[in-house]
Amino acid sequence: MTVAPIMVGVDFGGTKIEAAALDMTGAPIVRKRLPTPGDYDSALGAVRDLVRAIENETIEVDRLGIGAPGSISPKTGSLRNSNTIYLNGKPFAQDLERVLGKRVRLSNDANCLALSEAVDGAAAGAHSVFAVILGTGCGGGLVIDGKLIHGANGIAGEWGHNPLPWPSTEELKQAPRCWCGQQGCQETWISGSGLQRDFFEAAGVRATGKEIVAAFRRGEPLAVAALERYIDRLARSLAAVVNLIDPDAIVLGGGMANIDELYDRLPSLIRRHVFSDAWITRISKARWGDSSGVRGAARLWAND
Numbered sequence: 001m002t003v004a005p006i007m008v009g010v011d012f013g014g015t016k017i018e019a020a021a022l023d024m025t026g027a028p029i030v031r032k033r034l035p036t037p038g039d040y041d042s043a044l045g046a047v048r049d050l051v052r053a054i055e056n057e058t059i060e061v062d063r064l065g066i067g068a069p070g071s072i073s074p075k076t077g078s079l080r081n082s083n084t085i086y087l088n089g090k091p092f093a094q095d096l097e098r099v100l101g102k103r104v105r106l107s108n109d110a111n112c113l114a115l116s117e118a119v120d121g122a123a124a125g126a127h128s129v130f131a132v133i134l135g136t137g138c139g140g141g142l143v144i145d146g147k148l149i150h151g152a153n154g155i156a157g158e159w160g161h162n163p164l165p166w167p168s169t170e171e172l173k174q175a176p177r178c179w180c181g182q183q184g185c186q187e188t189w190i191s192g193s194g195l196q197r198d199f200f201e202a203a204g205v206r207a208t209g210k211e212i213v214a215a216f217r218r219g220e221p222l223a224v225a226a227l228e229r230y231i232d233r234l235a236r237s238l239a240a241v242v243n244l245i246d247p248d249a250i251v252l253g254g255g256m257a258n259i260d261e262l263y264d265r266l267p268s269l270i271r272r273h274v275f276s277d278a279w280i281t282r283i284s285k286a287r288w289g290d291s292s293g294v295r296g297a298a299r300l301w302a303n304d
Contacts, residue, residue: 008054008061009298010047011109012036012068014084014136017043019050020294021058026120030057031294040086044099051100063103065300066096067112067293069137071154079106081158083137083179105300107148109133110157112296113253113286114141115148119299121292122284123249130157130247131286133293134234135254138187138194142245148300160187164233165240166273174201190234192256199226213259231262235269242274242281253286253293 006029011018017036021029032053034046051064070082072093079092093106107115114131123129123143133139138160142149149156163184164171175184176197188194192209199205199212203222207215215223238250252262263283271279286292 006058006061007298007302008051008064009112009294009296009300010050010064010066011112011293011297012043012047012066012084013109013293014069017046017050018291018294019047019054020291020298021054022295022298026295026299028291030054031291036084038086040090043086044095047096048099051102061102063105063301064100065112065297066093066104066106067109067297068092068106069109069139071108071150071158072106074154081155081161081180085179107150107297107300108139108141108157109293110139110253111141111148111150112294112300113292114143114157114251114296115299116288116292116296117251117253117286118143118146119296119302121287121295122251126247126249128245128247129249129251130241130245131251131253131292132159132238133254134190134252134256135192138191140241142247159237159241160191161185162237162240164189165236186233186237190230190237190256192254195226195230195256198229199223202226209255216261227259227261231265232269234262235266236273238266238283239270239273242270242279247281250281250283251286252283253289257285 006021008021016033018033020031032050037043037046069084070079073080078089079087082088093104096104110133117123117131118129129143131141140157140159142157161180164186176188177183178185178188212223216227288295
């Protein structure tokens with residue numbers, strides 16, 4: 001069928017790939033999903049198939065946005081720093097352009113979340129927005145006056161691989177090795193997998209994030225202690241961001257953002273570490289949930 005001009009985006013995640021078409025006001029037209037394949041060539045094919053499926057229900061487009069874990073190296077043009085390991089070192093954007101026959105603009109998945117939420121999401125109207133993904137990993141993105149900030153080296157907002165701020169003696173001793181090669185990265189503490197690891201080390205029981213949260217709400221002591229540690233670590237990590245860029249709004253996305261208790265507890269814990277006598281930054285859950293990434297990817301060409 002023929003529709004009005006559209007924006008198309010693809011969110012390349014660790015477990016799923018989602019493609020979506022939006023009209024020029026941001027209203028969704030159609031969404032498609034596939035499981036994330038386990039190898040590079042299959043991943044290229046999956047994105048191609050999703051985009052074709054979108055076009056079959058809308059119109060053919062000549063360009064689209066891609067959100068993916070990691071970032072493009074300004075030195076090589078290849079993807080790097082991705083926790084989807086097989087993407088690293090590959091000219092992902094160029095290969096997608098070849099496979100799709102379209103222009104591709106690629107940005108970090110957390111950048112896409114930040115752009116989506118700053119334009120018409122939980123932080124709409126804010127001057128400066130820091131958005132984070134708290135899922136399998138831990139990513140961040142920064143938008144100022146509606147403009148996505150990539151940085152001179154393409155890593156603006158990549159807070160997940162900073163060390164955990166104000167660590168205790170025990171945290172220094174227990175700091176886990178990160179997949180990036182460093183030790184004690186925030187990602188190893190405040191991602192969903194970080195919560196699961198911490199709970200297992202304390203309780204000797206493997207549990208999913210949802211199971212730990214459910215046990216916390218039942219008042220089970222080991223789960224309560226684990227989530228208390230998690231919230232305190234997240235607060236310290238966000239306080240370091242506040243002290244650096246002092247955003248008007250912080251938006252949380254990813255699976256861990258669905259823990260409603262975060263929004264009651266974080267402000268007072270963050271305030272302890274903020275270098276100011278006043279702190280009014282608002283903290284919100286992503287308005288668009290797990291669709292924020294694909295919505296932001298679709299908007300990567302919007303200013304053109």
